[in-house]
Amino acid sequence: ENGTGLEGVVANFWLAGGGEWREVTLMPGSAGLAGSEAHVGTYYVNAVDPAGQYLSAPATRVEITEATSEPTVDLVMVRTNATVNITIADNAGNQESNYNSYVECTDGTNSNGAEIIRGSATVSLVAGEYTCSVMRPQNADSTVAPIDITVVSNQTTTETFTAVANDATLTGTIVDQQNDPILPDPDSTQPLTVVLEGEIFGRFSVPVSDDGSWTAALPADTYTVVPQGQEVVDLQADAVETIVVAAGNNISDQTLAAKAPDGTISATITAPGSDDPLPFVAVTCSYIPVGEKGDFAGGRVIEATGETDINGEVTIPVLQTDGSVDLTYNCGVGTPESNEYIAPATQSLEPGDSATFSMLEPNATVTVAVDAAETYDSIQCQAWNETGTSMVTAEDEDGNGEIELNVSRKADHNWKVNCTGEANGEWFTLSAPEEVTLPKDGTVDAAVSLVSSDIAIPEGISKSFDGSGDHSVTIDDTEVTISANTVETDGDMTLTITPASTDIPTNEENQVFGVPMNFQAFDDQGIAQTSFVEPVVITLPFEASKVAAANVLETDLVPKYLDETSGAWKVVDGFNLDPAANTITFSTGHFTKFALVYDDRIAGEAPTKVKNVRVPKKHVGTHTAKVTWKKVTTAETYQIQVFTKAGKKIKTIRNVTGKTYTLESIGLKADKRYKVRVRAVGSNGLYGTWSKYAALHTDFVLK
Incomplete structure (x- = not known):
């Protein structure tokens, strides 16, 4: 408020309706200046102080109407008194x-x-x-x-x-048009909940159970009941009910019926600078309710997807209105399988709109030089931008340890690079992705060093058998169990399991305890079958000695699968760890590539253990949760890990300085319980012991 540029505070930039979020910490010497790349659209900008010495500066709306615009925003933070x-x-x-x-x-x-x-x-x-x-x-x-x-x-x-x-209860069920319960999708990024807004007691939410029912214990009040989540985006307007709850009441059977989408959005994907159509490209349209300040306004989050046909066209069914609100969607496209183009910016579209997305021609190069410590049989590198919309891949075709990745400054100037290699049947990876920033001329060099994973690459296997019976197939202790009639075939089915040693099992970390494996099934006509009538059970092994040598917890090992639509590796839901057998087992309804990973390898002796870890919980609209802890004098930086309450890892954050950190953009779900831990990293690179867990209960979605 005195006109002095602040340092140590955080500026947030986000696109209305979701799809982009950038957080910029104002470092010493910044004089209070922060910036972010953007494209044509509506953005919001605000500022928060992790230390709490200043009130948060309210979000300012910014309309960018031309690609050459460079708008400026002045945010004023008021010191508390x-x-x-x-x-x-x-x-x-x-x-x-x-x-x-x-x-x-x-x-x-x-x-x-x-x-x-x-x-x-x-x-x-x-x-x-x-x-x-x-x-x-x-x-x-x-x-x-x-x-x-x-x-x-x-x-x-x-x-x-x-x-x-809480002196009363309210129960109900969410059903579809056939009066069947709508069940939560464990893979959905938007949890299925029921939001209750009381005239006296404010707003809170309750989760929907696996059978589509929900129960809320609450005090007497008049409540508005609003179902929320990706699975109920097509609820009828009259599904929102107002219910008067008296003390001692037990009101049940509040049935909320759904309807089908009543509008469409059409998209055409073309090659750069031409009308040539691009088939088989994924398109995703999402709607996130945004308030006047650009924050999450509550209500239903909608996401609909499709894939272009041979003519490069796709029509996506969507909902036109959510009650009295006309919906506008933020639509974006994936990267073609050929990886020759870069995905363009998202577009804001309404039901009935038709849009053309023209792919971007690569106009910049990241040249990766891999160390010559080994004579590699093969090397593959990938690069992706910070917004996660583009992924490019290239191999070392000349065998000289240099790989050129063609990228685009128009997509984003911040990129990450990851590489894998194979030498004498052994698998090599990077210890962490390499971060690169494209300069104005659009070219940059990156020198990386591959390290041995101490994992041998197994031989592939192919086995044919009668699909009407139960079968089990094993390769290098990786086991697949298939029930009778899982694959629809009139004769034998064929199962193949092959190592995918050139694939990188995660875009964030590289610590792996097994080469990624590609699972494929074919019917008697040789046609690939990716989805099954019955779930297939996969068991992935790990060597306990290697886990112990890495000084990690077996309970932190997770199986991941390659989502071929988005190109991202995602954690498998519902897996079981057997520490006695040194295996992790899970069920899947489709085949793709799977890998067993751990997101953070520990080495060396333990410095002082971090103490007094706490996690304040932010309310709807703030999008932040601040982690605090007691300073460790021997620490140069800190690392933070976020888990589900059940122990599934969500995120590892590195290179944190100070004794506070604001969580952003890590995919936490609303009204869920998580836990957070912190450890110190010394100047010698050695890690301290993880702290005790601190609890985090969200009543919001971290953007």
């Missing part, structure tokens, strides 16, 4: 010592919040009037209503929230 001490108490006035949550106060423009620990919190604010809301912990037996407060400059205000006991 008052505090409010908040206590959560029961009806008798006793502090709720088990109430661990998050409180956020807003004046309608600026906001700030704090973690509630054992029923108390302190929030730094600027003198004025605020509405403070407490996020309801999942499965809590009480609910807190928002309250209005007034804070005075240079003074501390004390406020008490009363946690009202």
